[in-house]
Amino acid sequence: MLRYGLAALSLIALGAGVILHQPATAGTESPKIQATAHLYDTYCAQCHGVQRNGKGVNTVGLSVQPRDHSDTVAMSSLPREQMIKAISDGGASVNKSALMPSWSAVLTKDQIEDMADYLIYVCKCDQKK
Numbered sequence: 001m002l003r004y005g006l007a008a009l010s011l012i013a014l015g016a017g018v019i020l021h022q023p024a025t026a027g028t029e030s031p032k033i034q035a036t037a038h039l040y041d042t043y044c045a046q047c048h049g050v051q052r053n054g055k056g057v058n059t060v061g062l063s064v065q066p067r068d069h070s071d072t073v074a075m076s077s078l079p080r081e082q083m084i085k086a087i088s089d090g091g092a093s094v095n096k097s098a099l100m101p102s103w104s105a106v107l108t109k110d111q112i113e114d115m116a117d118y119l120i121y122v123c124k125c126d127q128k129k
């Protein structure tokens, strides 16, 4: 009886796993990239731009312009660890402008790690850790 119960439970778990791993939209990107793109649109695009080029709607009054995340050359010189630090603790924590906010109270550690991976995807950087 217990055995059947467990078998049934693992079938349910398997089923849920299959459903959860379906991409939210019919794109070619992985579900994680799509989910992180959505976070970026919510929190970052106002400054870094819907095109990820640093030209967001909220940049007019900024004395320091946001980083162009689509710039492969410039982004390639930014180590993943520094991206994570800048996103978590804000620009000032990496001796950049404090106009870059800190996100550790908004995004989880995992979401910030995913965001760094997403930025590496966006800039088409071939980063070595």
Ligand code: HEC
Residues within 6 Å of the ligand: 040, 043, 044, 045, 046, 047, 048, 058, 062, 064, 065, 066, 067, 078, 082, 083, 086, 087, 091, 094, 095, 096, 097, 098, 099, 100, 101, 103, 115, 119
């Ligand atoms: C209020 C505007 C604003 C928002 C919102 C914002 N940023 Fe920024 N960000 C900036 C500015 C300005 C800079 C440039 C700082 C500099 O070069 O001194 C920057 C720089 C960066 C950098 C480069 C840091 C470095 O070391 O060069 C990364 C990575 C980054 N932002 C990621 C993000 C992510 C991810 C989000 C969303 C979770 C986000 N930013 C939201 C304004 C913003």
